[in-house]
Amino acid sequence: MFFWHGRRESPSGSLERCFTDSLDGVSEAPFSALNLGLHVGDDERAVRANRERVSAQLGGVPIAWMDQVHGASVAEVTLDDVASGQAGPSADAMVSRDSGLALGVMVADCTPVLLSDDAAGVIGVAHAGRPGMLAGVVPAALEAMRHLGARDISAVLGPSICGRCYEVPREMHDAARQAHPASAAITWRGTPAIDVAAGVASQLADAGVPLEWVPGCTREEPRLYSYRRDGATGRFAGLIVRKAAVS
Ligand SMILES: [Zn+2]
Numbered sequence: 001m002f003f004w005h006g007r008r009e010s011p012s013g014s015l016e017r018c019f020t021d022s023l024d025g026v027s028e029a030p031f032s033a034l035n036l037g038l039h040v041g042d043d044e045r046a047v048r049a050n051r052e053r054v055s056a057q058l059g060g061v062p063i064a065w066m067d068q069v070h071g072a073s074v075a076e077v078t079l080d081d082v083a084s085g086q087a088g089p090s091a092d093a094m095v096s097r098d099s100g101l102a103l104g105v106m107v108a109d110c111t112p113v114l115l116s117d118d119a120a121g122v123i124g125v126a127h128a129g130r131p132g133m134l135a136g137v138v139p140a141a142l143e144a145m146r147h148l149g150a151r152d153i154s155a156v157l158g159p160s161i162c163g164r165c166y167e168v169p170r171e172m173h174d175a176a177r178q179a180h181p182a183s184a185a186i187t188w189r190g191t192p193a194i195d196v197a198a199g200v201a202s203q204l205a206d207a208g209v210p211l212e213w214v215p216g217c218t219r220e221e222p223r224l225y226s227y228r229r230d231g232a233t234g235r236f237a238g239l240i241v242r243k244a245a246v247s
Helices: 044-057 077-082 132-136 138-148 172-177 194-205
Strands: 002-010 013-020 074-078 095-096 102-107 111-115 122-128 154-157 184-186 192-194 211-212 236-246
Touching: 013 111, 074 132, 095 102, 102 111, 102 122, 102 132, 111 138, 111 194, 122 132, 122 138, 122 194, 122 236, 132 138, 132 172, 132 194, 138 184, 154 194, 172 192, 184 236, 192 194, 194 211
Parallel strands: 074 095, 154 211
Antiparallel strands: 002 013, 013 236, 095 122, 102 236, 111 122, 111 154, 184 192
């Protein structure tokens, strides 16, 4: 179920952050088993059952999902939006001040980013593929969180395709290197590549946001979904939820 799971307690409550894997779900090949993406051609009932399983593991909290479009738009979401069954926003980042609501970001090679300011009670997620990293979706999410009162944000980067595995045409590599030098990479075969997660890490460093980076390359780790490796495949997720202390 979980590739990585972390829980942090503070006087204001707890913060739970995790990245799922492809195990312990009900989807069949090529989506087996814990596919959380509704847009990839899997049976909708299976995806909904998988999402329920993940929610149950997080204590039954509702999960907000986005319609991800490889842009830099940020949406604020509330527990009421999700509880009322409202469709998820078309965006690549979400922020919220609500506790008891998990924010989810789906990936299969792109970089999932979890953001939080425990004291301010603000959380966020971002989906950073190559276009989103270059468009600045993560700095945009930080800005939206600061607008909600966040001052002391920290980040967790989840597993994604590594710079050795993400081959791109020379022109694309050069454009990325010009915008974010840290994202320039070379493949295992010595050809031009991009390290999207390194680009995101440099954006977070530039913003003064401390970072925890969960190791793992999606293309090399069989427990994780990888679009580059498999083509038709599922999506795993990064999730973050804040739970207020019971007084
Ligand atoms: Zn790799």
